[in-house]
Amino acid sequence: MEHLQQFPNLKRAQYEHMLRTPSGRIRCVIDTDTRNEIDDQFALAWALLSQDKLDIAGIYAAPYSFLRRWDKLRAAARVMADSADASEADAALLAEHRDQLERLERAGIDVRDRDSIDPQGVTLVSPGEILLVAEKMGVDCADKVFRGADRYLERYDEPVESAAAAHLIEMARSASAESPLYVLAIGAVTNVASALLLAPEIIERIVVVWTAGYPTTVTNITQPSFNMEQDMLASQLLFDSGVPLVYLPGFHVGAQLSLSLPEMEAWVKGRGAIGDYLYWLYTHNPHFPLNGLTEHFARSWIIWDLINFAWLIEPSWVPSRLIDAPYLSSDTRWYRQAAPRHSIREALDINRDAIYRDFFRKLDEAAG
Numbered sequence: 001m002e003h004l005q006q007f008p009n010l011k012r013a014q015y016e017h018m019l020r021t022p023s024g025r026i027r028c029v030i031d032t033d034t035r036n037e038i039d040d041q042f043a044l045a046w047a048l049l050s051q052d053k054l055d056i057a058g059i060y061a062a063p064y065s066f067l068r069r070w071d072k073l074r075a076a077a078r079v080m081a082d083s084a085d086a087s088e089a090d091a092a093l094l095a096e097h098r099d100q101l102e103r104l105e106r107a108g109i110d111v112r113d114r115d116s117i118d119p120q121g122v123t124l125v126s127p128g129e130i131l132l133v134a135e136k137m138g139v140d141c142a143d144k145v146f147r148g149a150d151r152y153l154e155r156y157d158e159p160v161e162s163a164a165a166a167h168l169i170e171m172a173r174s175a176s177a178e179s180p181l182y183v184l185a186i187g188a189v190t191n192v193a194s195a196l197l198l199a200p201e202i203i204e205r206i207v208v209v210w211t212a213g214y215p216t217t218v219t220n221i222t223q224p225s226f227n228m229e230q231d232m233l234a235s236q237l238l239f240d241s242g243v244p245l246v247y248l249p250g251f252h253v254g255a256q257l258s259l260s261l262p263e264m265e266a267w268v269k270g271r272g273a274i275g276d277y278l279y280w281l282y283t284h285n286p287h288f289p290l291n292g293l294t295e296h297f298a299r300s301w302i303i304w305d306l307i308n309f310a311w312l313i314e315p316s317w318v319p320s321r322l323i324d325a326p327y328l329s330s331d332t333r334w335y336r337q338a339a340p341r342h343s344i345r346e347a348l349d350i351n352r353d354a355i356y357r358d359f360f361r362k363l364d365e366a367a368g
Contacts, residue, residue, distance in 0.1 A: 010242060148190070257303050257355065
């Protein structure tokens with residue numbers, strides 16, 4: 001692991017204080033990879049509908065890329081086409097991707113042909129989608145939206161400077177341990193990690209709330225975590241820098257936030273311009289063609305990123321506990337050494353129905 005810049009050493013009592021469950025109106029910034037999927041738009045809409053609880057100081061565009069996943073998928077396709085001499089590793093790769101490859105084949109897509117679907121490389125996410133969600137809600141937040149990094153963090157001694165990182169540092173320096181700035185990270189965390197590397201002292205004034213991966217007690221990792229796998233060095237920094245961290249596992253916890261088409265038709269469609277837009281996103285999900293999916297029958301979709309806002313709006317909806325921070329390996333697995341580390345807060349469960357009840361009610365009330 002690269003040598004880390006020296007960060008302030010917080011005492012256990014400081015972690016316990018900063019990682020207490022929040023109350024009152026909470027000052028926060030949102031770091032989002034809006035447009036990589038559809039869940040960010042839902043989460044952003046809920047945040048903007050919840051400004052009685054959330055004082056949103058900034059919204060940052062985070063980078064994202066599907067290139068790594070599609071390179072693996074294409075490699076698996078080559079193995080499937082010529083499996084006679086497949087090695088044990090090749091067989092494992094094919095087993096991981098066979099279902100998706102078969103769905104894509106039924107849809108007439110050959111992933112070995114780069115012209116069939118050409119996944120994006122690292123993308124400078126335009127603030128345009130963030131502003132579009134706000135516009136659909138009649139909210140003017142143009143002065144709070146900032147471009148983030150145009151690449152992932154590759155070295156700890158070379159943080160990626162951006163307007164987002166600079167604004168995060170500015171907002172953090174105006175916060176305090178008594179009233180910290182909450183950084184709601186719902187994508188790859190290069191923007192957040194770069195701000196920490198540029199201004200290490202801000203760990204005494206912020207709490208990072210991040211969703212990704214598996215619970216830290218899980219040793220059998222069976223699916224990749226998009227937020228984590230594409231930005232490993234930045235992900236590791238969240239656990240190694242000592243920044244107060246609320247870790248919200250996607251798998252097993254956030255994964256309970258599934259939403260079906262009948263629910264969208266009953267509780268989202270027709271609820272103003274934003275309701276209709278979210279319904280359109282759901283029915284035109286860009287991940288359907290990427291996964292060879294062609295219909296919604298008996299299918300739901302996980303709106304992962306609601307979990308960050310749920311924990312702030314009503315912490316009882318996302319039960320959590322303080323634990324010692326684990327180490328995160330480069331293959332996304334957890335491990336611990338003998339000496340205990342600083343504290344983090346980790347989510348254990350989620351009240352899916354209470355979260356959607358609040359979201360649907362606010363959509364309905366905003367639509368008048």
